[in-house]
Amino acid sequence: MSKIIKLILLRILLCCCVVSVTGCASINIEPWVKPYERQNLADPIMSNNRHPIANMHIAHVYEARESSRGAEGTGGGGCGCN
Amino acid sequence: MLRVLAGADVAVISIRSVLFSFVIALLVICITSEESQAAVLQPDRIDVLYHSYDGGGMKIDGPAILLRKKTSETFAVSAYYYVDSISSASVDVMSTASPYTEKRKEAQLGLEYLHEKTLMDISVRQSAESDYLAKSINLNISQDTFGDLTNLSLGLAYSDNEVKRNGDEFFNEQSQQYRLRAGISQILTRNLSMNLNFEAVADEGYLNNPYRSVRYIDNTQPSGVGYQSEVYPNTRNSFASKISASYYLPYRAALFVHYRYFSDSWQIDATDVEVSYRHPIADVFEIELKVRHYQQTQASFYSDLFAYQDAQNYLARDKELSEFDDLTVGVGFTYFVPQKYSFGDLRSEASLQWDYIKFDYKNFRDPTAGDVVGTEPLYGFSANVIRIFYSLYF
Structure with missing residues (x-):
């Protein structure tokens, strides 16, 4: 896949994000999962960041051993590993 | 060179695209969203961890501590301290240098501010080794919207790094890193939520490891091989996208999946996919199983053996x-400590996580194997990564 195609796909995706979020507000699409229906999603077992200190460690291990970096969703700001 | 520049341009344009789109989205949301129930800050907790990495001739272990405390309903502070005690006799160290030991200490301080549905946080961080000092600042903002079904986030980070070389007091180099990240989290059904994350990273300055060498064919040497210092470009731009999903299973268990694609101006393309499963046992235990696969292509200027000295810029x-892949299998156990046995009768958990990671290199040969230069077996190793930690909620 060429860089240009990836770039176009990225822009389309971002436009979709913007339109979906802002469009929902303007054309009155109601949130379809009500607050009282979210007990499963609110269960601690569903938390991606249930063990933040462990997530920070494994993210550091992968960033030190692999070239890939970013978009982990755990924040951060550089490996500090040399 | 043209390919490198093209990659850099894409990363820069991508940074602009992400920033532009999300700033517009956040502005429109702030204008159109209705006021409703405010969000809340995460609970107070302290985590104490011992970590260990053992593989490929490297042993790294040490403690870490993370503290998070609300000072009011709208402010929270956090502090993080982490130590790596490193003992390295890895394959590249053994082929051109001597084993070494060193320590890395990292400290982070953070402040969170919650205003209705907007969460802002700022943190400063310092990582110090005998030959490397990194200082960074990190800003994030996130906003719940659309009946709290959607969360948008945007983050910025800047890092200033000082690179030294032990044994050479005149060596002193600098590098800077800029990070821009954006994310959208969306509840899709009462059991399924998805996240999209994007992050652009731009580095400039001295990006080499000051100790590492490349090897080249040199028939004037008895061994047939010569060594010279690595030379990296002074810039690197990368872009990563990740899509992830969390699904609640009807018997109270959770399934997590993610896929990430990474590309940079050094022509490295990488993907990783991970599936994990979390399951409670008898109300006092929780088990977590994980499988992750990662693969990457090589940098455009990488070679295991160059044809001659100064073969390229x-x-x-x-x-x-280099080109390689790795496979991780992991298992974790969490024990929910009964309150009567817990510190101060507070809720707490004790956890053990073990990851086994196997690395297979496709064009990096093991020079310590002793064969004819360029025909040594391809290198590979496995690592055991262990985390033991205790979490106390107060």
């Missing part, structure tokens, strides 16, 4: 820049 033989 940029030279690298860092195995992390």
Whole structure:
């Protein structure tokens, strides 16, 4: 896949994000999962960041051993590993 | 060179695209969203961890501590301290240098501010080794919207790094790193939520490892091989996208999946996919199983063995820049400590996580194997990564 195609796909995706979020507000699409229906999603077992200190460690291990970096969703700001 | 520039341009344009789109989205949301129930800050907790990494001739272990405390309903502070005690006799160290030991200490301080549905946080961080000092600042903002079904986030980070070389008091180099990240989290059904994350990273300055060498064919040497220092470009731009999903299973268990695609101006393309499963046992235990696969292509200026000295402008033989893949299998146990046995009768958990990671390099050979130069077996190793930690909620 060429860089240009990836770039176009990225822009389309971002436009979709913007339109979906802002469009929902303007054309009155109601949130379809009500607050009282979210007990499963609110269960601690569903938390991606249930063990933040462990997530920070494994993210550091992968960033030190692999070239890939970013978009982990755990924040951060550089490996500090040399 | 043209390919490198093209990659850099894409990363820069991508940064602009992400920033532009999300700033517009956040502005429109702030204008159109209705006021409703405010969000809340995460609970107070302290985590104490011992970590260990053992593989490929490297042993790294040490403690870490993370503290998070609300000072009011709208402010929270956090502090993080982490130590790596490193003992390295890895394959590239053994082929051109001597084993070494060193310590890395990292400290982070953070402040969170919650205003209705907007969460802002700022943190400063310092990582110090005998030959490397990194200082960074990190800003994030996130906003719940659309009946709290959607969360948008945007983050910025800047890092200033000082690189030294032990044994050479005159060596002093600098590098800077800029990070821009954006994310959208969306509840899709009462059991399924998805996240999209994007992050652009731009580095400039001295990006080499000052100790590492490349090797080249040199028939004037008895061994047939010569060594010279690595030379990296002074810039690197990368872009990563990740899609992830969390699904609640009807018998109270959770399934997590993610896929990430990474690309950079050094022509490295990488993907990783991970599936994990979390399951409670008898209300006092929780087990977590994980499988992850990662693969990457090599940097455009990487070679395991160059044809001659100064074969090209940029030279690298860092195995992390070569083509390779790795596979992780992991298991974790969490024990929910009964309150009567817990510290101060507070809720607490004790956890053990073990990851086994196997690395297979496709064009990095093991020079310590002793064969004819360029025909040594391809290198590979496995690592055991262990985390033992205790979490106390107060």
